[in-house]
Amino acid sequence: MTPDISPTTAVSVENLTKIFKIGMTKKALVAVRDLSFKVNQGEVYGLIGPNGCGKSTTMKIMLGLVKATQGRTAIFGRNSEEVASRNNVGFLPENPYFYKHLSARETLHFYGKLCNMKGSELHDRAEAMLTLTGLTHAADRRVGGYSKGMLQRIGLAQALINEPRLLILDEPTAGVDPVGSRRIRDLILELKQRGATIVVTSHLLEQIQEVCDHVGIMSNGQMVKEGKLEDLISVGNQTEIILEDASPELLEQIRGLINKNDQQTKLVSLGKPRTTLEKLFLESTTQTGDQEPS
Amino acid sequence: MKHKLLVFALLIAICLSKLPLENSLTATLRRQKLLDTGLDLSMRESLGQMGFAASLGGLRSLIASISYLQSYTAFENLDWGTVDSLMTLTTRLQPTEPTYWEEASWHMAYNAASNYLNNNELRAAIRNKLFRDHVNRGISILDEGLRYLPDNPRLLMKLGDIYRDRKPDPKLAAEAYLNAYDHGAKSFYERMGAYELVKLNDRTSWEKAYAILKRYYDSGARYASIMRDLPILEAKLEIPVEKRVPVPTKAP
Amino acid sequence: MTESITTQKYKAFSVIRIWTLAANTVTQLLRMRILAFLTVFSLIAIAAGFSFPTMSPEQQLKLLKDVSFGSLQIFSIVIAIAATSILIPKDLEDRTLYTILSKPVPRYEYLIGKLLGVLLLIGGGLLIMDLILSAVIWIKQSLIITGQIAALKQEQSATPENVAAIKMIIGKYGLTWGVHAGVFAVFLKASVIAALSLLISSFASSTLFTIVVAFAFTIIGHGQQLLRDWFLHDTLSSGFGKIISGLVVIICPDLKLFDVVDKVITGEIISAVTLASMGGMATLYIVGYTATAYLFFVDKEL
Ligand SMILES: Nc1ncnc2c1ncn2[C@@H]1O[C@H](COP(=O)(O)OP(=O)(O)OP(=O)(O)O)[C@@H](O)[C@H]1O
Ligand SMILES: [Mg+2]
Numbered sequence: 001m002t003p004d005i006s007p008t009t010a011v012s013v014e015n016l017t018k019i020f021k022i023g024m025t026k027k028a029l030v031a032v033r034d035l036s037f038k039v040n041q042g043e044v045y046g047l048i049g050p051n052g053c054g055k056s057t058t059m060k061i062m063l064g065l066v067k068a069t070q071g072r073t074a075i076f077g078r079n080s081e082e083v084a085s086r087n088n089v090g091f092l093p094e095n096p097y098f099y100k101h102l103s104a105r106e107t108l109h110f111y112g113k114l115c116n117m118k119g120s121e122l123h124d125r126a127e128a129m130l131t132l133t134g135l136t137h138a139a140d141r142r143v144g145g146y147s148k149g150m151l152q153r154i155g156l157a158q159a160l161i162n163e164p165r166l167l168i169l170d171e172p173t174a175g176v177d178p179v180g181s182r183r184i185r186d187l188i189l190e191l192k193q194r195g196a197t198i199v200v201t202s203h204l205l206e207q208i209q210e211v212c213d214h215v216g217i218m219s220n221g222q223m224v225k226e227g228k229l230e231d232l233i234s235v236g237n238q239t240e241i242i243l244e245d246a247s248p249e250l251l252e253q254i255r256g257l258i259n260k261n262d263q264q265t266k267l268v269s270l271g272k273p274r275t276t277l278e279k280l281f282l283e284s285t286t287q288t289g290d291q292e293p294s
Numbered sequence: 295m296k297h298k299l300l301v302f303a304l305l306i307a308i309c310l311s312k313l314p315l316e317n318s319l320t321a322t323l324r325r326q327k328l329l330d331t332g333l334d335l336s337m338r339e340s341l342g343q344m345g346f347a348a349s350l351g352g353l354r355s356l357i358a359s360i361s362y363l364q365s366y367t368a369f370e371n372l373d374w375g376t377v378d379s380l381m382t383l384t385t386r387l388q389p390t391e392p393t394y395w396e397e398a399s400w401h402m403a404y405n406a407a408s409n410y411l412n413n414n415e416l417r418a419a420i421r422n423k424l425f426r427d428h429v430n431r432g433i434s435i436l437d438e439g440l441r442y443l444p445d446n447p448r449l450l451m452k453l454g455d456i457y458r459d460r461k462p463d464p465k466l467a468a469e470a471y472l473n474a475y476d477h478g479a480k481s482f483y484e485r486m487g488a489y490e491l492v493k494l495n496d497r498t499s500w501e502k503a504y505a506i507l508k509r510y511y512d513s514g515a516r517y518a519s520i521m522r523d524l525p526i527l528e529a530k531l532e533i534p535v536e537k538r539v540p541v542p543t544k545a546p
Numbered sequence: 547m548t549e550s551i552t553t554q555k556y557k558a559f560s561v562i563r564i565w566t567l568a569a570n571t572v573t574q575l576l577r578m579r580i581l582a583f584l585t586v587f588s589l590i591a592i593a594a595g596f597s598f599p600t601m602s603p604e605q606q607l608k609l610l611k612d613v614s615f616g617s618l619q620i621f622s623i624v625i626a627i628a629a630t631s632i633l634i635p636k637d638l639e640d641r642t643l644y645t646i647l648s649k650p651v652p653r654y655e656y657l658i659g660k661l662l663g664v665l666l667l668i669g670g671g672l673l674i675m676d677l678i679l680s681a682v683i684w685i686k687q688s689l690i691i692t693g694q695i696a697a698l699k700q701e702q703s704a705t706p707e708n709v710a711a712i713k714m715i716i717g718k719y720g721l722t723w724g725v726h727a728g729v730f731a732v733f734l735k736a737s738v739i740a741a742l743s744l745l746i747s748s749f750a751s752s753t754l755f756t757i758v759v760a761f762a763f764t765i766i767g768h769g770q771q772l773l774r775d776w777f778l779h780d781t782l783s784s785g786f787g788k789i790i791s792g793l794v795v796i797i798c799p800d801l802k803l804f805d806v807v808d809k810v811i812t813g814e815i816i817s818a819v820t821l822a823s824m825g826g827m828a829t830l831y832i833v834g835y836t837a838t839a840y841l842f843f844v845d846k847e848l
Binding site for chain 3: 297298301302304305308309311312313315316317319320322323326327328329352353354355356358359362363366388390391393397480
């Protein structure tokens with residue numbers, strides 16, 4: 001277990017195992033099992049898998065909120081158990097919840113100060129984040145009265161308050177309306193362009209497919225498939241042609257062309273494309289999500 | 295890990311220094327009389343469980359005030375037995391508070407005693423006995439208080455008052471007053487002691503009284519009582535005429 | 547996000563972060579209407595101050611102080627226990643801890659911030675109550691003195707000597723520096739109890755458990771002195787009881803050390819040195835309990 005201090009690695013997870021002792025009987029529950037993966041700087045890494053497969057647990061271990069039973073995680077080369085590893089990180093937990101008595105603006109100021117920001121820098125940054133997440137109109141309302149989607153937005157704003165180099169987003173679009181979730185998708189792409197690294201989970205696979213460079217599919221606490229998105233979802237010897245406004249005549253011509261060609265090429269299917277990540281997901285995971293990991 | 299070891303070391307240091315520091319601060323507070331004296335366990339009964347717990351928990355003064363208030367109600371109802379027992383509880387709770395002893399003895403020696411004396415439903419012999427009993431009870435309360443607060447001038451003054459007005463016993467009254475003066479009471483009480491000494495029948499007392507009153511006279515005091523008692527003493531002590539104070543021709 | 551991503555330097559101990567957490571705790575508790583008792587206190591003080599006009603002046607003043615200090619102590623202890631006990635479990639339940647601790651905030655700063663917040667709240671509350679109490683005592687005392695001087699004048703014995711004597715006697719039972727010293731002692735006691743509650747809540751699984759255990763320790767803490775004397779001076783007995791009592795003596799604070807209120811009420815003087823030693827002792831307890839709380843909290847699974 002040599003610590004990975006390669007300058008291009010943002011997150012490294014090495015042989016991570018997490019066993020929860022639950023209940024009075026201290027029954028062991030293996031939430032994460034010998035998990036290893038790496039996220040390079042500037043990448044958008046999607047972690048997907050059925051409910052209860054250990055995605056959130058992995059993220060919490062990366063942030064030092066939960067202790068690993070075995071193995072280690074590091075952020076920018078620093079062990080997650082060190083507080084300093086969180087210096088350049090923004091985290092949006094699943095179903096985030098904030099101090100009810102604060103307004104959105106006060107919430108951002110609170111988290112900003114925890115990141116040692118202050119003065120006009122903090123003020124400007126907070127306003128920018130309110131605008132970015134579309135909360136300006138509700139900035140002075142108490143967070144206690146926010147809807148789920150609004151909580152998600154303020155959660156994202158607070159994760160971004162200190163301009164983190166690494167963003168860890170646990171289901172950022174859960175409960176957000178379609179327009180909002182499209183905005184979040186655009187935001188992720190924009191942040192990536194500016195050089196940030198992002199680790200994201202979601203059950204909305206189209207979105208993952210749209211934004212991620214790398215994808216890891218987890219099941220029962222283990223990584224079952226991992227790699228570059230294109231590599232994963234492109235079937236090596238197949239080519240997909242997507243046409244718009246194709247006339248039946250044209251399609252017929254194409255069919256003819258294929259048949260005229262040498263024997264090896266044959267038409268497998270012709271029709272509307274499917275979200276292939278979803279197909280892959282269903283193929284590779286055995287866990288159904290409505291059972292405890294064994 | 296490094297953090298934890300550091301914290302552990304700190305905790306061990308605190309544990310080691312805790313007891314000695316507690317002991318020394320306790321000793322300091324006791325020396326400065328800022329700490330409660332231990333509470334008699336037999337008081338648990340009179341206080342009840344809650345009151346006892348509260349009195350341990352730093353609310354003794356409050357509990358004392360409450361029992362004092364109760365005794366005040368009993369006083370208004372002329373229920374002297376209850377007044378006595380509640381005032382006893384009060385003084386035991388805060389034995390170093392002079393006003394409680396003072397007031398407890400006052401209730402007995404003055405209020406209760408007079409109330410019995412004026413009670414026409416009782417036979418004269420009984421009335422007198424009850425009067426004397428309660429005056430004595432007042433005295434014993436003060437004696438007990440003086441054990442907690444030795445030479446407290448307030449208590450000595452009150453003791454003098456009771457011996458003078460209620461017993462009456464000029465010898466003990468004089469002793470209490472002069473003792474009070476020696477321990478910080480105002481000069482008035484030294485003269486009160488002297489006036490009591492005048493009432494006695496022995497020469498040493500007269501000489502003592504004369505010395506005191508003459509001293510006040512010489513320093514210019516012309517109180518009526520001095521002007522009344524000095525000639526009496528001069529006569530009793532057979533002071534040569536030329537040394538006697540001039541008797542005013544007209545009463546002042 | 548600028549072109550060159552700035553790497554902020556991480557500080558292992560930041561007063562700003564602690565202050566942010568503390569200030570937030572204060573507003574959080576204030577929004578819970580936790581200071582409503584201030585009104586109750588004022589009413590109690592005023593009622594105690596102006597009832598029983600037939601009692602002797604000293605007793606009237608003593609009663610006023612007794613009742614006020616009594617409620618002061620009860621309020622501050624209840625707040626210390628209740629407020630501290632709910633803070634951490636609430637953050638855990640609401641998962642606000644996730645977002646706080648995923649910022650570069652060491653867990654000890656979180657604990658210190660929370661405790662400091664509670665102490666600020668109690669301190670502020672006591673300060674206000676001190677002002678109210680002082681005002682009531684002063685008014686009461688002035689009324690009594692004016693009344694007594696008027697009575698002396700009627701008896702034509704209002705000599706400067708007598709007036710001064712009255713002022714001295716009533717003054718001793720009236721407003722003295724000791725009143726503030728007493729409030730300070732109450733604050734110290736409440737602070738120690740708050741730190742103790744923080745420790746308990748760092749490992750307890752429920753708020754109710756924390757509250758009950760903290761109250762139990764508060765009661766035992768008032769008897770620690772007796773137990774300690776017995777433990778140190780009784781060399782005869784040994785065995786299980788001795789071990790248990792030794793443990794209690796080591797763990798428990800000696801809360802009696804802060805019980806100078808009784809004497810303060812009757813005008814006894816506390817020296818600044820004594821007050822400082824009491825403050826030092828309280829600090830020792832607070833540091834000890836907070837450090838222990840940290841040991842429990844640092845490994846806590848969130
Ligand atoms: N604090 C905990 N105590 C006990 N078990 C836990 C704890 N946290 C998580 N688990 C268990 O660990 C397993 C993984 O949970 P985790 O929250 O990581 O799943 P997930 O992949 O995020 O699921 P979802 O998609 O529903 O968010 C689950 O079986 C869960 O019950
Ligand atoms: Mg999850």
